[in-house]
Amino acid sequence: MEQAPCLLLLIPARSRGKQVMDWLYIAFVGYPLWVWLMFAGIVGALLAFDLGVLHKDDHEIGVAESLKLSAFYIAMGLAFGGWVWWYKGGDAGMQYLTGYLVEKSLSMDNIFVMSLIFTGMAVPRQYQHRVLFWGILGVIVLRALMIGLGAVLVAEFKWVLVIFGLFLIVTGAKMLLSKEEAHPSLEDNRLYQWLRGHLRLTPTLHGSHFLVRGEQHGLKKGWWATPLLLTLMLVESADLVFAVDSIPAIFAITQDPFLVYTSNIFAILGLRALYFALAAMVHRFEYLKYALAVVLVFIGVKVGLVYLNDIGLVSWHIPTGLSLAVTLGLLFGGVLFSLHKTRKDPA
Numbered sequence: 001m002e003q004a005p006c007l008l009l010l011i012p013a014r015s016r017g018k019q020v021m022d023w024l025y026i027a028f029v030g031y032p033l034w035v036w037l038m039f040a041g042i043v044g045a046l047l048a049f050d051l052g053v054l055h056k057d058d059h060e061i062g063v064a065e066s067l068k069l070s071a072f073y074i075a076m077g078l079a080f081g082g083w084v085w086w087y088k089g090g091d092a093g094m095q096y097l098t099g100y101l102v103e104k105s106l107s108m109d110n111i112f113v114m115s116l117i118f119t120g121m122a123v124p125r126q127y128q129h130r131v132l133f134w135g136i137l138g139v140i141v142l143r144a145l146m147i148g149l150g151a152v153l154v155a156e157f158k159w160v161l162v163i164f165g166l167f168l169i170v171t172g173a174k175m176l177l178s179k180e181e182a183h184p185s186l187e188d189n190r191l192y193q194w195l196r197g198h199l200r201l202t203p204t205l206h207g208s209h210f211l212v213r214g215e216q217h218g219l220k221k222g223w224w225a226t227p228l229l230l231t232l233m234l235v236e237s238a239d240l241v242f243a244v245d246s247i248p249a250i251f252a253i254t255q256d257p258f259l260v261y262t263s264n265i266f267a268i269l270g271l272r273a274l275y276f277a278l279a280a281m282v283h284r285f286e287y288l289k290y291a292l293a294v295v296l297v298f299i300g301v302k303v304g305l306v307y308l309n310d311i312g313l314v315s316w317h318i319p320t321g322l323s324l325a326v327t328l329g330l331l332f333g334g335v336l337f338s339l340h341k342t343r344k345d346p347a
Contacts, residue, residue, distance in 0.1 A: 031258050035087075039080075039262055043140070046076065046269065050133065061129055066276035073273045077266035084259065094320045095254035098327050099263035102253065102299070105292055105331050106246045107271045108285055111278050113238045120186030121231045123205070125276070130208050131232050132272045138236045143264050146247055151257040158307060161255075164248040165303040171245060172296030175289055191237055192230075199225045239268075249296060252303035253323065284342045291334025295327055 050069075061069075077100060085093025118128055153160045186192055202224045206212045210229040215221045250260045302318045309317050 035258070039258075042076070042080070043265060043269070046073070047133070047136070061125065061276040063277045066274060070270055070274035070277065073266070073270035077263075077270055080262065080266060084262070091320050092254075092256065092259060094324045095256065096259045096263050098253050098320070098324045099250040099259060100267050101324075101327055101331060102249050102295065103246050103264050103267035104271055105288065105295070106249065107242060107268065108278075108288060110238060110242045111271070111275055113242075114235055114275065117186065117231060117234045117238065121227055121234075123228065123231050127205070127208050127228060128276070131228060131235060132275060134210075135232055135235045135239070136269065136272060138232075139239050139268055140265060142236070142240060143243060143247070143268075144261065146243055147257055147261050147264070150247055150251050151255070151260070154251060154255050161252070161303050161307045164252050165300040165307070167248055168252055168296045168300030168303070172293040172300065175293035175296070186234075189234075192234060195230055195233060199230065201230060202226050249299055252299045285335065285338045287338040287341055288331070288334040291330045291337075295330050298326055298330075299323075 078097075081093060081096045081100060084096045114132075118131075123131065200214075200220075200222070202212060202219065205228055206226050208228065209226055210232065211223050212226060213222075214224045246264070247260070250263060254260060302323060305317050
């Protein structure tokens with residue numbers, strides 16, 4: 001594997017085929033095909049059960065239902081982590097759990113952004129789950145592409161880990177030093193403005209439909225996008241932005257693409273289920289970002305040590321068990337401190 005991925009088209013066809021096979025091997029290394037198929041089957045079954053049984057009809061999801069569904073997804077994510085522990089050993093199990101915790105915590109701010117999008121687009125609560133459900137399908141594909149690219153880069157150019165580490169340290173430092181973030185209104189979002197100018201958009205919602213035929217609703221002939229489709233696009237774009245932070249963070253914990261991807265997906269599944277409970281009380285976790293900032297700096301240092309170990313400059317590394325304990329302790333402490341400091345805040 002001597003050529004960079006961007007030069008794939010310049011490689012002769014036979015060599016190109018071998019190159020592709022090599023990259024696929026990097027993504028699947030250490031795991032037989034049945035393991036990936038098992039994971040895909042579990043996620044597919046969860047989504048089918050969610051949409052086909054629990055939410056067959058559009059309805060407003062209350063806090064109690066949100067908490068129950070989230071507890072179910074968390075149990076499934078932890079159970080899968082237990083299987084990873086049994087199948088690949090304790091080190092891999094702890095890497096999965098650390099990645100799961102970091103992804104779930106980093107996605108907290110994403111909940112606030114999604115709440116702003118739903119509010120700005122005036123999407124009723126009974127249709128919000130539909131947007132989140134179909135949005136997760138886009139996440140599964142986008143995260144697979146981004147993680148696959150990251151796996152190839154790390155396998156080909158080990159020094160990329162140093163860039164990931166520095167990025168995490170800088171991001172963590174900025175979070176520690178920054179004042180309270182001012183979230184802009186939806187009208188100021190450039191993607192929102194561009195989509196509004198280029199989509200054939202209906203003036204109002206049409207139930208849970210993403211697309212409608214114009215002639216059936218007094219509009220010009222052809223397919224029209226509803227505001228619900230625009231909302232879905234904005235939610236997907238928000239997840240893409242947050243993935244830029246979370247994927248380097250998990251690659252800093254483990255370079256195993258299977259652990260990176262599975263911990264990502266299970267964390268996102270559970271967090272979206274928890275959205276309806278957290279959206280109204282996300283302000284209670286105001287100080288969690290400082291704990292997350294320290295976690296990012298810690299992980300950035302850890303991945304830097306991994307590279308320095310590989311090139312023989314140092315002979316010390318942070319054990320996986322210690323990484324999990326520090327991450328869990330910081331996040332748990334951040335949650336407790338936030339709940340304590342905001343206990344008198346108005347709802």
